[in-house]
Amino acid sequence: MANIKELSVEDKLRALYDLQLIDSRIDEIRNVRGELPLEVEDLEDEVAGLSTRLEKLKSDLESIEEQIKDKKNAIDDHKAAIKKYTEQQKNVRNNREFNSLTKEVEFQELEIQLAEKHIKEMKASIDHKKEVIAQSSERFEAKSSHLGHKKSELDAIMSETQKEESFLSEKSSEYEALIEERLLAAYKRIRTSVRNGLAVVSIERGASAGSFFTIPPQTQMEIASRKKIITDEHSGRILVDSVLADEEKEKMEQLFAKI
Template sequence: MATDKNKNEVLSVEQRLKSLYELQTILSEIDRIKTIRGELPLEVKDLEDNIEGLRTRIENFHKDVEDFRKKTLVEKEKINEAQGKIARYKEQLDNVRNNREFDLLSKEVEFQTLEIELCEKHLNEYARAIDAKTNEIASTEEKLRDSEHILKEKKAELDEIVSETRQDEERLRIQAKEIEPRIDERTLKAFKRIRDNARNGLGIVYIQRNACGGCFNRIPPQKQMEIKMHKKVIVCEYCGRIMIDPELAGVAEHEVADK
């Protein structure tokens, strides 16, 4: 009875490891499909973000131009008011009764003249600012058109690749979901964590030339024997990947020797 129990435990671990390697094979194929797409999804996202930024910049430039135009109207109104005051003060100068009134009116004319000069200075500054912003709008709009054209091409390229690989990827994802229930939750979580941290996405590897198939560090003979017995899940002490023997992975000895 105890023998049957041990046998069931061994078979259970063996089946889990076999299922885990099968899952790894499917996930590696999904990774390959993603590699075919390359950096296109990221490029498309970066272009979309860049285009959104350019549109916001153009909108802000237009607001700046509108603000400078409003300020221009204010300065022109100030000039009109100052010119009106100067005209009145000059009329009053013709009817002054003493030097004190003459000096006061002359100073008012001088002050309003300075006000006009200051307003004209502001007008020139605003005009230059409007020209600068207008040029920036034109330049940014050109960049926007170029980016939109590139985005259209990138999206078309990505859509073509996605349409070619979508069915394969969906089929593989369904297969992966069907395999997952055959693996205990703890082992599956560990596998996914290892896969996320592995540069090549391999969470489980088989022994190659007496070494870990992930990091290629040497595995002691005793550890290799334990791996072949399939009694427990064993991880590489160097890279943390789960290890199985080539036979369980369905790899022939001559294939391992050639790698």
Template sequence: MATAAKKKTLSSEEKLRALYSLQLIDSRIDKIRTVRGELPLEVEDLEDDIAGLETRYKKMQDEAEELNDEVSSKKNAITDSKALIKKYKEQQDNVRNNREFESLSKELEYQDLEIKLAEKRIKEFKAKMDGKKQILDETKSELDGRKKDLETKRKELDEIVGETQKEEEALLKKSEEARAKIDDRLVTAYERIRTGSKNGLAVVPIDREASAGSYIKIPPQRQLDVAARQKIIVDEHSGRILVDAELAIEENEKMEAMLAKILK
């Protein structure tokens, strides 16, 4: 059993019509995507920015929470030290000798130093928390701004996609159908020329004795050969496949009729 059905053998004119029809379809798809422009990439970039900002914001929130826990821990340490100071002072009132008194005095001095150190650390933590809060506020503001931008861009993109999605899907299907009818060798040549062209044109009609978009005139005999539709002719200057103006008009009319039917 054959892996794929054989393509119908086309005459030179049928090949030219199929190629130009494919060009019209692909050019229409290009136009739709040009209208859509950079919006999909802009939406993607904004989504990446927002994800990065949210990660950064969460990390700073965690760091601020850790600082807050450190402050609470130091405050508890101060409370404990004050309780010990009260206890040691009461014990000093009931000592039996100087050695006990001096030992308790050292403990009192140590707890006093612990309180001062804890208070210093609390100030340092609070200063860091103030800095974190400022950065958090700035990040939150930036994040909110990016989210608003994303909402606007998504709405804009959705509107454009909504207006063109049906047409684009139909055209993509027609493009695949058109390719399936054309010899693989011709499709490959078409794609190569199209890829190398700035405006994606691989098949063009003769316009004012030159290939469309070119100012270099095509010799009269060459024009007659193109009009005869007996073979595939490539413009030696632009490298594009040539079709005559009459064929182009006819295929354009077919394209417009097809689109009108699809979008009805």
């Protein structure tokens, strides 16, 4: 194709409209995917968060179980101490020693009661955590399954459209290279400012495509002459005549058919 400097206004209009047709086709492909990629990403984050929470809950459970073991071992130590002090009471020489050992026994018994109280509380905590783990595991499995389905759905769409999108993206870059920087910047600015991404539209029934505002006959003649770039005063879109549009659509359909 000709270099940018050699392009006539008509060639620029054709290149712009071709670029619009290619970019609109890419938009269609991405619309098919819709919010699915974001949905998959959100689900992945949610599943990762649930997995981390489950790991922490299980770690907490193990920690409590270890604490219960420690308390039980402590109870055994206290019972051994009670036995030792009780034996020692049999060989005391006076009431002071007997009373001192009695206080030691009482202290050990209090420690046992406290440990048993803590064990009871920790067992209740274990029961609660097991319930939470069961609920979290169920939610994790459900979300993981849902994620698997959504990933399969996305993979299926991607496998169907990836080749076409890659081809069209390359073609979009090729046509962008034909258009002077200022005009390309205007095209991209218009595309981002309109809802449907249409920066270049044809004249249909005396109005720009998708608009109800009639274009004056004199302006329509200027557009058809293809001597200068004309924009719609209402929408800001670049305008091309319907004959040029039909010719380029036919050309692009042949290109798309090769994919």
